[in-house]
Amino acid sequence: MIGSDIPALIPATYIFFAILIPVVAFWNRKVVRHLSLLGSGIATFFSAWGFMNIIQTGETIRYAFGGWAPPIGIEFVYDGLAAFIVLVINTVAFLVLIHSKLISDREFPGKKMAFYAISMLLMLGFNGMVLTGDLFNLYVFLEISSLSSYALIGIGSKRAPFSAFRYLIIGTVGGSLYLLGVGFLYTVTGTLNIIDMHAMLPQVIGHSSVVAALILMLVGVGVKAALFPLHGWLPDSYTFASSTSSALIAPIGTKVAAYILLRIVLFLFGVELIDHQLPITTIIGIFAGIGILYGSVMAIAQSELKKMLAYSSVSQIGYIIMGISLANPFGFIGAVLHVLNHALMKALLFLVSGSLRLKEGHSLITKFNNSYRKKYPWTMAAFTTAAISMVGLPPLAGFFSKWYLALGTIENSNWILLAVILISSLLNAVYFFRILEKVYLNDPEAETSDETDVAERNEVSASMMFPMAVMAIGLLLVGIFNAYIVNVIFTMFPAGF
Template identity: 60%
Template sequence: MIEAHLPILIALVFLAFALIIPLSSLIKEEFSYGAAVIGGLLATSLSWFGLIHFAGADAVRYPMAGWMPPIGIEFVYDQLSALILGVINTMATLVLIHSRKVYPSEFPHKQMPFYTVCMLLMLGFNGMVLTGDLFTLFVFLEISSLSGYALIAIGGRAAPFAAFRYLIIGTVGGSFYLLGLGFLYNVSGTLNMMDMAGLISGISTQPSVVTGLLLMIVGIGLKAAIFPMHGWLPDSYTFASSTSTALIAPIGTKVAVYVLIRIVLYVAGLENIDAAIPVTTILSILAAAGILYGSIMAIGQFEIKRMLAYSSVSQIGYIVLGITMASPMAFVGAILHIVNHAVMKGTLFLVAGNLRLKEGHTDLRRLDHTYAKKYPWSMAAFTLGAISMIGLPPLAGFFSKWYLVLGTIETSNWFFLIVLLVSSLLNAVYFFRILEKVYLKNPRETEGQQVMADEKVSLREYSPSMIAPMMILALSLLVLGLGNVAIVDYISSFVPATILEAAR
């Protein structure tokens, strides 16, 4: 019985707890944290139940209020959405658990509004993944965007400015998407994704269709921070609170890229979207430029969160490149990288949050060899995350990059192959400089200075609620790497027909 209603149940969990949290805070404000964690655990359990139960099964379509599509709105739970939901809801739950020791210092006496907005954010993300209707997708897009603006504003002194900048750019992106949808609705008369895909396939060169698709892609590109539409991202990730960044960074841009996949590969199709303008070629060039730009900019940063933000710009390029190369291998690499990068970046931002909480900063120039002794768990997690980001086996990051490399070879895109290899080298530069500071003693210090520093060292990690989520994510990178064959087989089972046809 639960299987038939699973698509709506997952989203309703977050809506219900967005109402429960304010009510629980009337009894005691600290109950907000517990309610948020329970909501996250429940949604995660349902997501994993669906992922395991429906592996290889047909999509579940849930019509809202009894109205059948294309007239009514439907939620669609298929293999792709099941995988994305499992990842984002697991990530959100672990970040919420981690926030137990963080909120007293980052947002004291604001637990209720903070966790309520977190539930609304996840409601928006889950709705974007589940809906089969393009206008309902816009509604959920705005719910997640408004929640994201609020969460980013809860941070340092510069956070409100970063949130306002994100609001302006996000509003432009949403407007572009809605305007593009209007063009497509005008020629197709439907908002249902599957129905629209069939109706526009024969008229893909019409100006209204081309304009509509371009506007929607630009709108989602702004939300996904695809280069050069990434301007809002570095400041937002840097100045937001640690919990807000750890929640939005691994999830937000991935959901936006998921929407891009739905539009480009499922609604339009590669053969239609390139009929009038070489859209996928343009996107792949921008993705390659973003990969190099993000990596180079990350090298020049001294603030760890800002470095990770520019790294995200680069990693988004990996995913976009994978979905635009018209290669089954590249598609597998792109989806695998959505999963892997969410876990990698979640791990790294949780470590950054621990350092900011305990040390009051995340400036890599102030790191030294004592950090490995003060924060052994955090530094171990950071090391695993960094090595995975660089792409060293047997960690997860290696395998998604490997399939992207196979995709470039499969399509003879040698320039993109060089870009991927150069980017991995640049990743090594900006991550190894942190590992060097943490694990090696400064040769400029005298032996006496080093001894004095060592004598002052004491273990500063003691909270299981902070260590456990971080280590679960870090060790997951090893599990995802060693178990990549099963994940790749799963992803290979739903490679879009438009990619298979283009690869022939």
């Protein structure tokens, strides 16, 4: 039955097209983008099919590779949370690749085959990290996604290779720390299967190797998630990569890493076991709060849109980590909902940035003016939708994830983190509304010959506008139907919640 094979079909699709693209490129390089769209489209279809099946039946699918049952064999676990995350990341990737045609012609014309093939490997790694039920297998997929990320970031401006190399150094350290932690856990428990290890940990939680493993794994994955202060690789990587690379990696990469943190803290160890040894949830909550404010302040200081969005990502990932640290149902809902919301918001914002770079040759905020509202009315409408959602104004999606996070802080009587949410929303308004002011309001100090009067509509093509429109409408629909989505998230709670 195909439904039971969904956990294997999704990554297998990406493997197939990662191999097919360079083979076909020997005969016809013009079709490589179409093949990547076909591959990501099929994976998105399987993701949607599997998610609907999970919603209707509530049954978790466990797929054992080679017929070897765990803990001896490796299995993929396709539960409600994994199905949700997989659907989000594959849908976003599909929309980004639709948008990429004209940008690829301009920003990396001689590297299309490599870009689209590596994009398939990137999504293979991300999907494998979400689906695997084996800690070492997770490391394998982590490295696949990391190596792909380094290559995609390197395809960009002149400073992109240096940014990619720095990310490679930092990311390798992070991956090594995670692997050391897995090794420590294996020496104590004798298993790598997450479900088996969860059952064994209560008996060995006080062992020094387990405590060391927990710290190493959290720091290692924290690097990949860009958790403050482990975020140093992120701003330049997102800024100097090609527009499509940034739009592909930024909304997905750190969210998958945050998902792994959620799995480790809430599903593998459990809050009670963790906090019995170390106040881990308090510690990561403190770093998340600092990261939210730091990223927001640094975003205000930027004059380039992509770099502003990069620092904004440091701030936004803090919201997800904050939800994990709250360790209560409201925090869990807020974290998972913000994975969806931020994936849509940040992908849309980077797509707008790429569109403006294509048309204007830059994305410098200092050069934005009120002619943009006439030249790019729909592009700027999409940007405005994402910006208002990022600030957290109803009825758009961003409001509701922040609302549940705020409820989580109130339930824990954590008034400091509640203040962080409120202050950061005001800071978000500062760095987004300054752009909206330039675009939609006339500058009283400008010359009398208003550029808007002579500007002609120069909107992007339909193939670029379509994914931006879908994401903008998606932000509105997620906000309107947030109650239904929250009810679905309720079914994903870890045991003991």
